[in-house]
Amino acid sequence: MTPALFWHHVRLRLRERMEYRGAFLLGLLAQGIGYAAEIAVIWLLLHRFEAIAGWMWPEIALLYSLSVLTYAIGAAFTYSPMTELEQMVQRGTLETVLVKPTDPFWTLIGQRFNVGYLSHLLLAGTVMTWAIATAPIDWTPASVGLLVATVASGSMIQAAVLTLIGTWAFRFTRSWTLFAINGQASRFIRFPIGIFGIIPQILLTLVIPLAFATYYPAAILISEDGQLFPGWIGWLTPVVGPVFMWVAYRTWTRGIDRYQGAGG
Amino acid sequence: MSIITVSHLGKDYRQIRRIDGRFGAVRTLFTRQSMTRTAVDDISFSIEPGEAVGYIGPNGAGKSTTIKMLTGILVPTRGAVEVLGVEPHRHRRRNASRIGVVFGQRSQLWWDLPVIESFELHRHVYDIPPERYRAMRDRCTELLGLGDLLQSPVRQLSLGQRMRCELAMALLHQPEILFLDEPTIGLDIEAKDRIRDFLRTVNREQGTTIILTTHDLADIEEICPRIIVINRGGLIYDGAIQSLKAQLGSQRQVTIDFEDDPGPITISQATLLSDQGRRKTFAVERSVESTLAVLSSIASSHPVQDVSFAEPAIEDVIRTLYAGLGKAVPESDELDRWSRGRVVTQ
Ligand SMILES: Nc1ncnc2c1ncn2[C@@H]1O[C@H](COP(=O)(O)OP(=O)(O)O)[C@@H](O)[C@H]1O
Numbered sequence A: 001m002t003p004a005l006f007w008h009h010v011r012l013r014l015r016e017r018m019e020y021r022g023a024f025l026l027g028l029l030a031q032g033i034g035y036a037a038e039i040a041v042i043w044l045l046l047h048r049f050e051a052i053a054g055w056m057w058p059e060i061a062l063l064y065s066l067s068v069l070t071y072a073i074g075a076a077f078t079y080s081p082m083t084e085l086e087q088m089v090q091r092g093t094l095e096t097v098l099v100k101p102t103d104p105f106w107t108l109i110g111q112r113f114n115v116g117y118l119s120h121l122l123l124a125g126t127v128m129t130w131a132i133a134t135a136p137i138d139w140t141p142a143s144v145g146l147l148v149a150t151v152a153s154g155s156m157i158q159a160a161v162l163t164l165i166g167t168w169a170f171r172f173t174r175s176w177t178l179f180a181i182n183g184q185a186s187r188f189i190r191f192p193i194g195i196f197g198i199i200p201q202i203l204l205t206l207v208i209p210l211a212f213a214t215y216y217p218a219a220i221l222i223s224e225d226g227q228l229f230p231g232w233i234g235w236l237t238p239v240v241g242p243v244f245m246w247v248a249y250r251t252w253t254r255g256i257d258r259y260q261g262a263g264g
Numbered sequence B: 001m002s003i004i005t006v007s008h009l010g011k012d013y014r015q016i017r018r019i020d021g022r023f024g025a026v027r028t029l030f031t032r033q034s035m036t037r038t039a040v041d042d043i044s045f046s047i048e049p050g051e052a053v054g055y056i057g058p059n060g061a062g063k064s065t066t067i068k069m070l071t072g073i074l075v076p077t078r079g080a081v082e083v084l085g086v087e088p089h090r091h092r093r094r095n096a097s098r099i100g101v102v103f104g105q106r107s108q109l110w111w112d113l114p115v116i117e118s119f120e121l122h123r124h125v126y127d128i129p130p131e132r133y134r135a136m137r138d139r140c141t142e143l144l145g146l147g148d149l150l151q152s153p154v155r156q157l158s159l160g161q162r163m164r165c166e167l168a169m170a171l172l173h174q175p176e177i178l179f180l181d182e183p184t185i186g187l188d189i190e191a192k193d194r195i196r197d198f199l200r201t202v203n204r205e206q207g208t209t210i211i212l213t214t215h216d217l218a219d220i221e222e223i224c225p226r227i228i229v230i231n232r233g234g235l236i237y238d239g240a241i242q243s244l245k246a247q248l249g250s251q252r253q254v255t256i257d258f259e260d261d262p263g264p265i266t267i268s269q270a271t272l273l274s275d276q277g278r279r280k281t282f283a284v285e286r287s288v289e290s291t292l293a294v295l296s297s298i299a300s301s302h303p304v305q306d307v308s309f310a311e312p313a314i315e316d317v318i319r320t321l322y323a324g325l326g327k328a329v330p331e332s333d334e335l336d337r338w339s340r341g342r343v344v345t346q
C-alpha cells in the first residue's frame, strides 16, 4: 500500500469522525482532563518528596511526556484496529478486508485510524516542551537526534505492543483484560525504572521493550546511570522500535493466515 | 479453458472450545480442546468464462464457505481450487484485483460518508484509470438508478439502495468474476427485481462471470441458467435450471384470501390443496395463461382480497433431488449437532 493510499483511508476516517463533531470534542476534553489530573498528582507528590529515585520534577515530566506522546501516536494507529479485531471476525467484516488487493494490516490501520488521541498529543507536547527547556540536558546533535528518534521509535514500540496483544486476543480469547493490563503496564514506564524490582526491569527491557520508548533514552539525555542494564542501551532505541514493529506485523499477518486456515 | 475449477474440495472448521466460568479465558488457553466440523465435503465443478451460476442450498449448507475458498479468504482443508489460473488463497491479493465480491450481510461502504467517497477510494485501491472508472461508474449509476444516492451518506440509505451501491462498487474495477453471497437477502420484491435485472445485464453485456449464492429460487431462475445445489456440505445437483424445474413438476401454489368465506369452490384447472375458510390454497399449472384463467374465474364470482404465489422453496427442491437419487433426506437435526465433529485434546 502506498503512503498516499494509506492517507486516503485516514482522511476518510477523519471525515467520518467529524460527522459526530460534538461527541468527538467531548471525548477529547474528557481524556485531556484525565491526563491533566494525573500530572497534577505527580506534581503534588514531587512537591512533597522533591525527587523519585533521584529524578527531579522536570526529568519525571520528560519521562511522563515521552510515555504519553509515544502511546498517543502508536495507539492512534493500532489501538482501534486491534481492539476491534475480534468483533470483526465475529461479524465477518474482516472478510471484506481480505478480498481487497491491499495489505490487510495497513488497510485496517488506515480504516480505523483513531484521532481521539489528539488531546494526549497536545498535553504531552506541552509538558515535553516545558521539560526539555527546564531539565538539565546537554543539547548536542546526538541528543537532539536521540530525542527525535525516540518519539518515532517509541511510538512504533507502543503500536507493536498493541498489535501483539490484538493478535493474541484474536487467536485465543475474547480478552479485554489484556488491553487493560497493557494500559496499566504502560504506566510503569512513566517512572524511573530503578524504583521497580529486577523482574519488571527485565520484562520492560527484554520481553516488552517499552522502557526503550521512555526510560533508557531519557536516562541518556539527563546523564543518569544505568540500573540493571547499562545506561548505553538507550542508544539502541532507534533500532528497537522498527525491529519490534516488524516482528509484530509479521506475527499479526501469521495470525491472519491461521485464521484463513482454520476459519473464524 | 475453465475460469474456475474446483475438485474434491473440502473444508473443516476447527473451533477451540471456549470454557466459560471462572478463569475461563485462561483455561481455554491451556486446555486447547478443539472440535472439527466439516462444512464442505468433496465438491467438484468447473465454470466457464461468461457463465452465470446459482449456488444454492439451505442455511448451513456450506455456500458461504465455498465462496470464501473461491475468493481466497479461507484455505481449503482438502482438494483443490483454481480461479483465473491460480490458487486463490496463495495469491489472494493478486486474485482480489480480478474479482468482485458482494456480501449480502456486510457492507463494504463507509457508513457515515457519501457513497461516492467509497467509490473514489475503491478507484485508488484497485488503481483504476480515471476514464475507465468514470465510464463504469456512470454506466452502473444509470443501470441501477443510483442518481442522487451517490451523494447520500450510506447510513441514510435503505437496505435495497445500499445493496445497489455495493453492487456498483464491486463492478467498478471491471472484475472478470463477480461473487455474490446472498445479495438479495432481506430485500423487498422491487429491490430484488432491480438487482436481478442488473446482474443479468452485466452478465450479458460485459460477459462477467457470476457466481451467486442464495436460498431464494427466484433469484436463480432469473439470472442463472445453471445451478449447483448443495446440502450439508455435499453437492447434490449440477445442471440446467430447466431440467431441475421439470423434475420439480409443473405446478405452483396460489393462495387466495377472500373477503368472505365463499364456501366450496370447484374449478377444473385448479386443485384445492388446503381450505381454511377465507383462505384457500390451490395448485395450478405454472403457465401465466392458466394462472390468470383460474384467478379471473374465481374473482368473477367471489370478491378477492389478496393473492399470493408460492414458488417451490429450496427445501422442496432438496427433497425432490434426494427422491431422484433414491435416498432419504438426511434428518435435519443431525445438522445441528456436532455430529461430524470430534473432540481433540492436544
Ligand atoms: N467460522 C466457523 N466456525 C465453525 N463452523 C462454521 C463457521 N462458519 C460456518 N460454520 C459451519 O459450517 C457450515 C456451513 O456454513 P456456511 O458455509 O456459512 O453455510 P451457508 O452459507 O450455506 O448458510 C454450517 O454448519 C456452519 O455452522
Ligand SMILES: [Mg+2]
Binding pocket: B063, B064, B065, B181, B182
Ligand atoms: Mg451463508
